[in-house]
Amino acid sequence: MNRLRLPDSTKVRVGLMIFGFFVLVALVGPTLVTHVFGLSATELDVEHLREAPSSAHWLGTDKNGRDLLARLVVGTRTSLQIGLFAGLIATGLATLLGIAGAYIGGRTDAFLTAFTNIFLVIPGLPLLIIVGSYVKGRGGWWVTALIIGLTSWAGGARQKRAQALSLRNRDFVTATEMLGESRRRVIVFELVPHLAPLIAASLLFSVVGAIFAEAGLAFIGAGNPSIISWGMLINEAGPNALFNGEWWTFVPPAACIALLGTAAGLINFGIDEISNPRLRMVARKASTRLTAVTGAKR
Numbered sequence: 124m125n126r127l128r129l130p131d132s133t134k135v136r137v138g139l140m141i142f143g144f145f146v147l148v149a150l151v152g153p154t155l156v157t158h159v160f161g162l163s164a165t166e167l168d169v170e171h172l173r174e175a176p177s178s179a180h181w182l183g184t185d186k187n188g189r190d191l192l193a194r195l196v197v198g199t200r201t202s203l204q205i206g207l208f209a210g211l212i213a214t215g216l217a218t219l220l221g222i223a224g225a226y227i228g229g230r231t232d233a234f235l236t237a238f239t240n241i242f243l244v245i246p247g248l249p250l251l252i253i254v255g256s257y258v259k260g261r262g263g264w265w266v267t268a269l270i271i272g273l274t275s276w277a278g279g280a281r282q283k284r285a286q287a288l289s290l291r292n293r294d295f296v297t298a299t300e301m302l303g304e305s306r307r308r309v310i311v312f313e314l315v316p317h318l319a320p321l322i323a324a325s326l327l328f329s330v331v332g333a334i335f336a337e338a339g340l341a342f343i344g345a346g347n348p349s350i351i352s353w354g355m356l357i358n359e360a361g362p363n364a365l366f367n368g369e370w371w372t373f374v375p376p377a378a379c380i381a382l383l384g385t386a387a388g389l390i391n392f393g394i395d396e397i398s399n400p401r402l403r404m405v406a407r408k409a410s411t412r413l414t415a416v417t418g419a420k421r
Contacts, residue, residue: 138389141382149203152196162193164351176371183371185359194351195375201352202334202379205268209333212272214326217279222314225287227306236284242277250274251336255345264350267340271333279325286318324394331387338380353380 156162168188176183182191224235254270290296299309315322334353340346341354348355353376360372 132393134389135393138386138391138393141386142390145199145203145379145383145386148196149200153200156193156196160193162190164189164193164197166190173369173372175369182375183369185356185372186361191356191371191375194356195353195379198352198356198376199379201264201350202337202354203330205264205271205337205352206330206334208265208268209272209275209336210326210330212269213276213329213333214279214322216272216276217283217325218315218318218322220276221280221283222287222310222318225284226291226310226314228291232284235280239277239280239284242274243281247274248339251340252343252345255340259345259347262347264347264352267337267347267350268333271336272329275329275332275336279329282325283318283321286321287314290314290317320394324391327387327390327394331384334380334383338376353377 153164156164166189168184171180171184171188173186174180174184174188180190180192182195185191185194220235220239224232224239251270251274254274255267258266258270296309296313299313304312337346337352338354338357341352341358344358346352346354346358356376357373360369364370364372
């Protein structure tokens with residue numbers, strides 16, 4: 124049995140390296156900056172307000188004199204936690220409702236489709252802003268992640284329903300049903316594995332989308348001020364930071380968000396090649412031609 128692996132692509136490798144770097148920073152970064160470098164993400168220092176990067180503060184300080192490197196590292200963990208939690212919620216709901224409705228059909232499918240369409244026609248951003256503003260400051264990062272996850276699943280559900288409909292009458296599904304397997308087992312062990320590349324891509328972009336959504340909420344002042352995240356760092360920089368030339372207060376978190384989005388796009392190339400046989404064939408031919416040209420030059 125052949126193992127599923129990502130294509131041998133430079134783009135995918137770069138994307139995985141970037142994503143892995145942020146995960147590593149989120150896991151060990153806060154401990155390193157606190158116990159090894161002796162930096163604090165919350166300690167105020169009124170004598171060093173809005174200082175540019177220096178040997179004492181590698182990324183400078185904010186309007187309250189707090190070290191921005193420490194806050195960026197702590198914000199990396201918070202942003203990834205929000206992205207992962209919200210992404211799992213959105214992808215889980217989309218997978219469950221989309222595939223279940225397509226396979227069961229009948230009134231169940233009609234109800235789930237209508238329910239999904241209701242969420243699709245509701246403007247996502249205004250709904251997110253309203254709910255986020257209502258619970259502003261309540262709970263921790265998981266409250267923000269829960270709100271984002273529960274308001275961003277509908278598009279993925281519709282996509283997965285369409286793909287599941289194309290698999291519902293396939294021979295392997297019919298054979299499993301003839302063996303007397305339950306609907307739950309057919310969905311979990313037959314349909315979901317066949318849609319694994321699509322679900323993986325959906326999860327990846329849900330994670331990144333949730334980080335973008337949290338950053339957007341924080342930027343407009345509807346985020347949770349009690350947490351340290353990339354979005355909250357941009358919000359704390361203030362509208363005058365750009366005009367005052369205080370680039371160090373908003374460029375690093377903005378660059379992190381942009382890099383993570385770029386990594387998701389690069390990784391998606393590999394997922395597309397797994398799920399699309401034509402792309403695999405094109406990639407294989409390109410690799411063969413490159414090998415031949417390299418060998419001829421040698």
